[in-house]
Amino acid sequence: MSATAIEAPALPAPRRRMDPLGLLALPGIAFLFVVFLLPLALLLWSSIRGGEGFTLAGYWRVLGDEYYRGVILASLQLGLVTTSGALLLGYPAAFALARARGGWQVLLFALVFLPLTVSIIVKSFGWGIVLRRDGILNWLMLNLGLIERPVRMIFTEGALYAGMINVFLPFMVLPIYSVVRMMDPRLPDAAATLGASPWFRFTRVTLPLSLPGVVAGVSLVFSLAVAAYVTPSLLMGDRYMTMSMVMAKAFLNLRDWQLGAAMAAVLLAVAAFVVVGASLLQRRLGGGR
Amino acid sequence: MAALRQAGHLTVAGAAKRFGAATVLDDLSIAVAKGEFVSLLGPSGCGKTTLLRCIAGLLRPDSGRITVAGRDITTLPAHKRNVGVVFQNYALFPHLTVAENIGFGLRAQGIRPAEAAPRIAEALALVRMSEHAGKPVTALSGGQQQRVAVARALVVRPSLLLLDEPFSALDRKLRETMQVELKHLLREVGITAIFVTHDQEEALVVSDRIAVMNAGRIEQLADPATLYGRPASLYVLDFVGQSTRLAGRVSAGGGGLVSVETALGPVRAPGAFAPGSRVVVAVRPEAVTPGAASPAEGLNRIEARVREVSFLGSRTQLHLDLPEEGEDRGVVELARLPEGIGPGSPVTLSFREEDTMLFPAA
Ligand SMILES: Nc1ncnc2c1ncn2[C@@H]1O[C@H](COP(=O)(O)OP(=O)(O)OP(=O)(O)O)[C@@H](O)[C@H]1O
Ligand SMILES: [Mg+2]
Numbered sequence: 049m050s051a052t053a054i055e056a057p058a059l060p061a062p063r064r065r066m067d068p069l070g071l072l073a074l075p076g077i078a079f080l081f082v083v084f085l086l087p088l089a090l091l092l093w094s095s096i097r098g099g100e101g102f103t104l105a106g107y108w109r110v111l112g113d114e115y116y117r118g119v120i121l122a123s124l125q126l127g128l129v130t131t132s133g134a135l136l137l138g139y140p141a142a143f144a145l146a147r148a149r150g151g152w153q154v155l156l157f158a159l160v161f162l163p164l165t166v167s168i169i170v171k172s173f174g175w176g177i178v179l180r181r182d183g184i185l186n187w188l189m190l191n192l193g194l195i196e197r198p199v200r201m202i203f204t205e206g207a208l209y210a211g212m213i214n215v216f217l218p219f220m221v222l223p224i225y226s227v228v229r230m231m232d233p234r235l236p237d238a239a240a241t242l243g244a245s246p247w248f249r250f251t252r253v254t255l256p257l258s259l260p261g262v263v264a265g266v267s268l269v270f271s272l273a274v275a276a277y278v279t280p281s282l283l284m285g286d287r288y289m290t291m292s293m294v295m296a297k298a299f300l301n302l303r304d305w306q307l308g309a310a311m312a313a314v315l316l317a318v319a320a321f322v323v324v325g326a327s328l329l330q331r332r333l334g335g336g337r
Numbered sequence: 338m339a340a341l342r343q344a345g346h347l348t349v350a351g352a353a354k355r356f357g358a359a360t361v362l363d364d365l366s367i368a369v370a371k372g373e374f375v376s377l378l379g380p381s382g383c384g385k386t387t388l389l390r391c392i393a394g395l396l397r398p399d400s401g402r403i404t405v406a407g408r409d410i411t412t413l414p415a416h417k418r419n420v421g422v423v424f425q426n427y428a429l430f431p432h433l434t435v436a437e438n439i440g441f442g443l444r445a446q447g448i449r450p451a452e453a454a455p456r457i458a459e460a461l462a463l464v465r466m467s468e469h470a471g472k473p474v475t476a477l478s479g480g481q482q483q484r485v486a487v488a489r490a491l492v493v494r495p496s497l498l499l500l501d502e503p504f505s506a507l508d509r510k511l512r513e514t515m516q517v518e519l520k521h522l523l524r525e526v527g528i529t530a531i532f533v534t535h536d537q538e539e540a541l542v543v544s545d546r547i548a549v550m551n552a553g554r555i556e557q558l559a560d561p562a563t564l565y566g567r568p569a570s571l572y573v574l575d576f577v578g579q580s581t582r583l584a585g586r587v588s589a590g591g592g593g594l595v596s597v598e599t600a601l602g603p604v605r606a607p608g609a610f611a612p613g614s615r616v617v618v619a620v621r622p623e624a625v626t627p628g629a630a631s632p633a634e635g636l637n638r639i640e641a642r643v644r645e646v647s648f649l650g651s652r653t654q655l656h657l658d659l660p661e662e663g664e665d666r667g668v669v670e671l672a673r674l675p676e677g678i679g680p681g682s683p684v685t686l687s688f689r690e691e692d693t694m695l696f697p698a699a
Contacts (some may be wrong), residue, residue: 234428237395241422242417242442242493249416252441256432 088316093177095309106310116294120314123291126212126273131220133213134269138220140261145221145229160221168215172282208283215279216272220265229260259333267326271319291315345404346371346529347392347497352401354553361387362398363553369531371406374523375558376540377533377536378576379550385533386425386461388550389499392531394418405496416445421495425502429474435485436461436470442493446637460492463522480511487519491526493640498523498530504539517541537577542566549573565621571696574619578630581625581657581667581686583618584698585640587611592689601639605695615698622654622670627684638687641667655684 095106110116145156163171178184179201186198201207235257239249277292291311298308345368354362361384369375375620377385390396393416403411410418415500427639439460443453461467469477474485483503490498503519504512520543523530531696534540540547541561548558549572557569568574574582585599587610597618604618645656651675657667669686678684 071428090381119595231351232428234424237393237415238424238428238430239441239445240395241420242445242489243416243419244441244445245416248445252445253430 062149091309092313092316094305095313098306105308106306107313109307110310110314116311119289119291119294122288123274123276123315124318126208126276126280126288126290127270128309129209130212130267130273130276131190131215131270133209134220134264135218135266137213137226138217138265139258142215142221142224142228145225146231147233161218163214164218168278168280171214172211172279175207175211175283203284203287205284205288208280211279211283212273212276215276216269219268219272223264223268224258224261227258227264231257256333260330263326263330263333267322271322274318274322275315293297339575345369346373346406347531348402348404349388349392350402350404352388352391352398352403354384354391354396354398361553362391362401365401365554367548367555367558369529371529372527374530374532374545377531377550378535378537379549380535380576383550384553385535385550386501389422389501389531389533392497393420393422393499395422419493419496420696421490421493421498423483423486423490423500423503425675426506427482427503429482429485429489431473431475433474433475434470435466435472435474438474438485439489439492441489446493456457456492460488463491463526464488468596479506479664480515483507483515487522491528491619495528497527498528500532502528502533502535504534504536512539513542519543541577547577549576551576568694571617571619574694574696579622579668580619580694581622581669583659583667585616585618587614587616595695599639601641604637604639604693605690606637606652606695607691608695610695610697617696617698619694619696620688620692622668625669625671625686625688627655627669627671627675627678627686635690636687637690637693638685640683640685643678643680643682643684646674646678648674657684657686 080083096102096104098105141156141160145153145160160316180186181200181202183202185201186195189195190198231254235253239253244252253306258285258303274289274290275292277296280288280290281293291314295308295311295315298304298311302308347363347367347369349367352362352365353360362569365384365388377388379385387396391398392574394413394417398411401411402409403419405418410420416572430441433441436457440453440457445457448456452453455496457470458467461470466481466484466488469481474482483506486503487500500519504515507515509520516539532540532543544601546558546559546560547564549556551566551572557573559566559567559569564573568577574580581597583601583604585597585604587595588598589596589612590610593607593609594605595608595610597606597616599618606618608616640659643655644658647654647656651672653671655667655669655671655678657669659667
């Protein structure tokens with residue numbers, strides 16, 4: 049909000065008093081406290097509670113153990129690949145969506161957002177039909193003579209990435225779309241009349257103005273993808289363990305609260321890092337130069 | 338017309354543009370001389386912005402040719418045309434400061450910072466924005482934004498400047514100041530400019546010549562005095578200034594003067610119409626004198642009734658009761674309101690035959 053002072057120099061300094069409208073947030077805050085903050089605090093508490101008082105043993109197991117470190121890295125990798133893929137596909141899609149007119153816009157909206165309305169379970173079975181050994185894709189490629197014998201696709205990392213990108217794409221498109229929609233389409237035009245080549249227009253006008261949406265989309269998709277549970281479980285089972293899958297196993301099967309809670313804390317730290325970093329970055333970008 | 342087109346710094350020849358079924362530019366031609374300041378005047382939706390976008394290269398006309406300084410630029414992309422544009426609502430880059438906005442074109446064209454800096458400073462000074470150089474453009478007032486937009490377009494030394502309603506976002510007072518300022522600035526720079534407006538007064542103030550546009554065509558291109566004094570059509574008459582108009586039928590012609598029968602009496606006017614033609618007689622408000630002037634050679638006189646009187650400060654308008662709605666309307670402007678004239682009173686109006694205009698009835 050550093051821009052406010054520059055925008056309105058004539059106004060008296062804003063008083064540091066809360067707007068009474070802020071009280072409207074109280075019910076929401078109370079709700080979040082009961083269903084989110086309280087359980088979270090209890091969980092974190094259980095991550096540092098051992099047989100005889102305070103202990104960091106849970107964290108030592110999660111961060112010191114080769115296997116669990118691998119799980120954390122695998123989750124980060126999944127987050128990174130999913131986010132990159134979604135950004136690559138979602139950025140142009142968001143522009144198309146924002147600039148499309150009439151029927152085209154409806155169609156594009158449906159293409160991007162209809163998948164959100166389909167349960168992840170349904171989607172996973174759908175992918176199974178397409179990807180499995182005797183699935184449609186193998187059948188098609190066999191008949192086209194592209195392959196000699198069926199290729200294993202389901203339970204591969206490639207299939208996992210494709211599935212993850214499919215699931216999280218709307219969360220990339222939506223924030224970018226909402227920023228691009230507000231962008232004056234005449235700005236690149238103005239740049240063109242000043243002699244700017246298409247590349248210069250993109251890098252100096254379009255991209256910087258759309259960055260707030262990109263930052264929001266990236267942090268959203270990354271924190272969702274790092275924490276993914278359902279999609280990797282359904283598409284890979286035990287072959288690709290994510291942090292969330294380890295947590296679920298620790299709580300449900302092993303009844304190892306210390307392990308599960310410590311893993312949850314690590315995941316929380318990663319997500320918090322991304323969200324806070326993104327909002328700092330966004331403030332830098334939004335606050336003028 | 339052919340000679341003009343040859344001499345034109347900018348020429349648009351037979352430009353047409355359709356959006357779906359709608360014809361927005363309809364075989365439009367215009368030629369603008371070097372250093373000239375031409376206004377495009379027309380109602381909303383007549384295609385003014387579309388024409389500018391075609392000239393700037395932001396839109397490709399379906400047919401026709403556009404040349405600048407003899408060079409055909411019809412298919413050249415916008416960034417290679419060197420045609421400056423001041424957009425409606427300015428389209429300044431919100432993420433850049435005033436100086437960065439003005440320097441944008443220089444950077445885009447690869448001009449070294451050392452060379453660009455003095456040019457930016459000069460442009461800032463030209464529009465009196467030097468002390469605001471470091472401000473974000475979002476912190477500027479409307480008038481300041483408009484000046485930045487003009488400086489941003491001029492700093493790259495375009496061969497032609499297009500301005501799309503640059504004053505429409507300003508309040509009346511500021512607008513009048515900026516009109517004179519802009520006219521002065523552009524004359525000083527000596528640039529050829531096309532200026533879009535739908536405000537006829539603004540067009541009269543700022544331009545060397547005015548092109549009145551109607552439904553994708555240029556209805557008339559002339560200097561302000563000609564446009565006002567000798568409108569080429571009823572449309573132009575209507576769009577520029579006010580007038581008293583009466584429907585009539587030509588009763589006799591010959592000798593350069595024709596006689597017309599109107600509901601308010603016979604009128605004579607210069608023109609060439611065959612007897613029996615249906616015409617519209619028109620006279621500008623300030624050409625009309627009220628009161629019973631003594632009958633004289635070369636003077637038309639009509640009797641009418643005053644419906645309403647509007648006081649406008651420097652002058653007073655009489656709205657006349659005319660026998661028919663539609664073609665007929667009457668507005669007369671007087672420097673002073675004569676004694677005893679008010680709503681409902683009868684008036685005698687006289688105007689010179691040579692000030693009387695005739696148009697074929699629509
Ligand atoms: N990209 C487009 N697609 C479809 N129709 C368009 C497009 N651009 C303009 N039009 C239509 O063309 C007509 C002329 O538009 P234009 O913007 O040139 O008008 P204008 O004379 O500049 O009007 P105004 O004074 O309101 O700015 C309008 O009816 C408009 O709806
Ligand atoms: Mg327009």
